[in-house]
Amino acid sequence: PRTSPGSTRSASGLVNLEAHDNHLYHETQGLSEKHLVVRRGKPFKFTLMFDNQWHPYTESLVLEVRLGIESIFHFSDEQLSTRDWTAKINPGNMHSESVTIHLCSPVLSPVGVYDLLLHIETAQYRRSYAVGVFVLLCNPWLIHDPVYMSDNDHIQEYIKSDYGVIFMGTNLNICQRPWSFGQYEPGVLEACLKLLQVSPQHFHDKFGDYTHRGDPVYISRVVCAMVNCQDDLGILQGKWQGSCEDGVRPTEWSGSADILQRWVSSNFSPVRYGQCWVFASVLCTVMRVLGIPSRVVTVFNAAHDCNSNGKIEEYYSSTGEKLNMSRDSIWNFHVWVECWMRRPDLSEEFDGWQVVDPTPQEKSAGTYRCGPCSVAAVQHRVLGNAFDTPFICASVDADVERLIVRSGAVVSRKVNKEVVGQLIYTKSIGSDSPENLTQTYKSKKGKRRSLETDRKCREEVGEAGSQTGNFLEVSLKLDGEPIMGESIRVSVTVTNQTSNPRVLMEYLNAQIKEYNSHAQESFWKTQKEVHLNPHDGKEAFLKLQHTIPPSEYESAVAGDDIVNLSVVMEDVGTEERVLDSQEFNLTSPEINIEIEGRDSIQMRSEHTVQVSFTNKFTKALRGAVLTVEGSGLLKGKHEPGEKIEKQVSIMASSPGTKLLMAKFSHSNSPNAVSRTFHKVTVT
Numbered sequence: 001p002r003t004s005p006g007s008t009r010s011a012s013g014l015v016n017l018e019a020h021d022n023h024l025y026h027e028t029q030g031l032s033e034k035h036l037v038v039r040r041g042k043p044f045k046f047t048l049m050f051d052n053q054w055h056p057y058t059e060s061l062v063l064e065v066r067l068g069i070e071s072i073f074h075f076s077d078e079q080l081s082t083r084d085w086t087a088k089i090n091p092g093n094m095h096s097e098s099v100t101i102h103l104c105s106p107v108l109s110p111v112g113v114y115d116l117l118l119h120i121e122t123a124q125y126r127r128s129y130a131v132g133v134f135v136l137l138c139n140p141w142l143i144h145d146p147v148y149m150s151d152n153d154h155i156q157e158y159i160k161s162d163y164g165v166i167f168m169g170t171n172l173n174i175c176q177r178p179w180s181f182g183q184y185e186p187g188v189l190e191a192c193l194k195l196l197q198v199s200p201q202h203f204h205d206k207f208g209d210y211t212h213r214g215d216p217v218y219i220s221r222v223v224c225a226m227v228n229c230q231d232d233l234g235i236l237q238g239k240w241q242g243s244c245e246d247g248v249r250p251t252e253w254s255g256s257a258d259i260l261q262r263w264v265s266s267n268f269s270p271v272r273y274g275q276c277w278v279f280a281s282v283l284c285t286v287m288r289v290l291g292i293p294s295r296v297v298t299v300f301n302a303a304h305d306c307n308s309n310g311k312i313e314e315y316y317s318s319t320g321e322k323l324n325m326s327r328d329s330i331w332n333f334h335v336w337v338e339c340w341m342r343r344p345d346l347s348e349e350f351d352g353w354q355v356v357d358p359t360p361q362e363k364s365a366g367t368y369r370c371g372p373c374s375v376a377a378v379q380h381r382v383l384g385n386a387f388d389t390p391f392i393c394a395s396v397d398a399d400v401e402r403l404i405v406r407s408g409a410v411v412s413r414k415v416n417k418e419v420v421g422q423l424i425y426t427k428s429i430g431s432d433s434p435e436n437l438t439q440t441y442k443s444k445k446g447k448r449r450s451l452e453t454d455r456k457c458r459e460e461v462g463e464a465g466s467q468t469g470n471f472l473e474v475s476l477k478l479d480g481e482p483i484m485g486e487s488i489r490v491s492v493t494v495t496n497q498t499s500n501p502r503v504l505m506e507y508l509n510a511q512i513k514e515y516n517s518h519a520q521e522s523f524w525k526t527q528k529e530v531h532l533n534p535h536d537g538k539e540a541f542l543k544l545q546h547t548i549p550p551s552e553y554e555s556a557v558a559g560d561d562i563v564n565l566s567v568v569m570e571d572v573g574t575e576e577r578v579l580d581s582q583e584f585n586l587t588s589p590e591i592n593i594e595i596e597g598r599d600s601i602q603m604r605s606e607h608t609v610q611v612s613f614t615n616k617f618t619k620a621l622r623g624a625v626l627t628v629e630g631s632g633l634l635k636g637k638h639e640p641g642e643k644i645e646k647q648v649s650i651m652a653s654s655p656g657t658k659l660l661m662a663k664f665s666h667s668n669s670p671n672a673v674s675r676t677f678h679k680v681t682v683t
């Protein structure tokens with residue numbers, strides 16, 4: 001049947017997109033149930049089954065691929081000269097009723113959802129058919145793709161794996177939590193593609209956006225800005241302080257799929273709430289889906305240098321309380337992403353891992369985003385390199401200046417070059433243990449620079465006029481592991497070697513260490529006068545013991561909080577001051593999750609899970625609530641009940657790694673929430 005040119009008919013029944021074979025061949029199994037998903041620069045096949053629609057002797061076949069509204073590529077199988085897209089028809093197959101076509105995109109093709117059209121034409125007429133839709137992704141298996149990775153184990157970890165481990169806490173108290181990236185959960189691929197379609201770049205210039213989308217540097221810049229909701233229809237809203245009642249607490253998320261699905265189903269309104277590891281993990285998901293190898297990286301003691309002087313100023317009172325006088329801060333830990341790509345915009349030495357940081361901290365060219373910034377450029381301090389290299393360098397290498405202020409004047413100043421960027425971790429390939437990336441960021445050159453700063457600062461201490469003699473030494477230690485709901489016991493030891501007796505003031509205070517290290521009010525303080533007497537001309541030694549009962553911290557300290565307890569010893573006569581501090585968290589009792597059988601379950605079959613909590617408290621618990629959640633395993637929250645043990649039933653409808661989360665709280669100390677994550681592999 002003839003139609004006028006321009007009208008397109010559906011080709012369903014006419015075409016087999018060979019999804020199963022193509023997905024296997026393109027390493028895209030499980031990414032979508034709806035779409036054919038293939039990788040660029042590699043041929044995929046489809047079969048056309050004609051029922052008299054095509055007369056091979058009189059009519060020619062023309063294929064067309066379209067990205068969005070623009071018809072960018074156009075070719076015919078008879079003119080294989082087309083510069084970029086190529087197609088081959090199995091020879092000898094030309095005259096049969098079923099024709100298998102192999103279609104190959106250029107290696108730098110834009111990522112996106114393409115329409116595939118078939119035109120059957122002669123000089124006089126043309127009939128057009130919509131053959132179908134396919135999704136084109138980057139191809140890290142292909143040497144000419146800028147995201148090429150030579151080692152298949154690396155690709156397994158950084159592209160295909162949907163399971164991650166995020167390191168958190170402090171460098172002295174590292175904890176880790178699992179994360180489900182969720183590439184294989186329903187709607188995730190579609191959400192990632194949608195993200196590109198609703199970006200400001202796309203709204204402003206569709207054609208420009210499509211043409212740049214072949215470039216992973218461009219893609220990471222667009223995705224980075226879209227993960228936070230500042231400036232655009234981005235995915236996540238951040239929250240670092242205050243109540244999260246109108247959303248989900250950042251610590252409660254266990255994976256990216258839930259977040260991406262909520263964002264799409266709310267018509268792109270921001271999902272509440274994220275913090276750095278949530279922003280980073282969602283970015284990591286999107287990049288892995290789009291075919292750009294990515295990993296989540298934790299920097300312990302990451303500096304946020306607001307005034308761009310390469311220095312972080314921290315102000316303390318003379319009794320050791322941290323004051324809120326500088327906008328600069330040090331995050332106990334900060335999480336960003338490294339994405340793997342070549343940098344043709346720079347030079348070869350900057351190829352490889354690139355920092356992309358979606359947590360909204362500072363603007364980059366007018367938008368909240370950061371990177372991609374070559375890790376090699378950070379190591380070699382090539383500050384002029386695009387993008388945001390000075391900011392990332394400061395994050396891992398700024399000097400910290402601690403100033404003690406009394407009546408408005410700085411009485412002591414101390415520079416520490418070691419604190420920032422002390423430890424940089426990512427998950428190891430194929431295991432949950434950390435891989436230490438510190439030296440990939442730190443350079444010897446950087447140390448030389450710091451030495452100069454050191455000399456300068458010693459002079460400054462002199463100027464400040466505090467002539468301290470370092471005759472006192474103080475150390476603070478916890479007696480035993482602190483447990484939520486029980487008293488915290490600490491001992492302070494003072495030693496000194498001087499022939500004179502001394503009168504000292506001991507100031508102790510406990511502050512919650514905010515994750516971005518902004519000061520919080522002390523929730524507990526004490527001070528007292530102590531006398532230090534020499535012992536037969538030998539060292540004087542004094543041990544002071546303190547107890548913080550639960551009633552004094554329970555309303556202030558939550559389960560995830562890190563407490564910084566500090567002591568300042570001041571010599572009343574000489575005004576000499578020494579400080580020691582210790583960070584710790586309060587251990588919450590454990591929850592146990594056991595899945596009937598094994599942790600590896602079959603899709604669409606039901607499994608029983610036993611969740612239990614063992615009460616190790618000395619007191620009886622009131623108002624105990626055990627909640628179970630699991631994206632992709634359980635629909636919504638499992639009704640909480642006042643039980644310390646419960647059984648739930650799980651069933652997975654998509655493959656991949658899922659996490660079950662169980663949460664336990666009780667009204668004895670409402671802030672003491674225990675949480676456990678349990679990994680479930682679905683095949």
Ligand SMILES: *[C@@H]1O[C@H](CO)[C@@H](O)[C@H](O)[C@H]1NC(C)=O
Pocket residue numbers: 169170173174175176481559560585586587
């Ligand atoms: C709390 O401390 C314990 C050990 O003292 C550690 O195992 C755990 O990971 C810590 N949790 C957090 C959130 O820092």
Ligand SMILES: *[C@@H]1O[C@H](CO)[C@@H](O)[C@H](O)[C@H]1NC(C)=O
Pocket residue numbers: 316320321322564565566579581582583
């Ligand atoms: C804890 O606080 C004290 C003073 O308030 C500060 O000097 C110290 O660096 C903090 N400790 C850590 C490990 O951050």
Ligand SMILES: *[C@@H]1O[C@H](CO)[C@@H](O)[C@H](O)[C@H]1NC(C)=O
Pocket residue numbers: 423436437438439
């Ligand atoms: C991590 O690597 C750095 C630099 O190579 C090294 O100084 C540090 O001791 C390492 N730390 C750990 C915990 O492995």
Ligand SMILES: *[C@@H]1O[C@H](CO)[C@@H](O)[C@H](O)[C@H]1NC(C)=O
Pocket residue numbers: 324326327518519520521
């Ligand atoms: C400290 O300052 C930061 C920003 O400068 C602010 O967000 C925070 O609320 C302040 N904290 C206190 C305890 O005043």
Ligand SMILES: CC(=O)N[C@H]1CO[C@H](CO)[C@@H](O)[C@@H]1O
Pocket residue numbers: 470471472473495496497498539
């Ligand atoms: C144990 C200790 O560090 N004691 C100090 C007391 O003061 C003398 C100076 O008089 C120092 O040398 C000691 O180190």
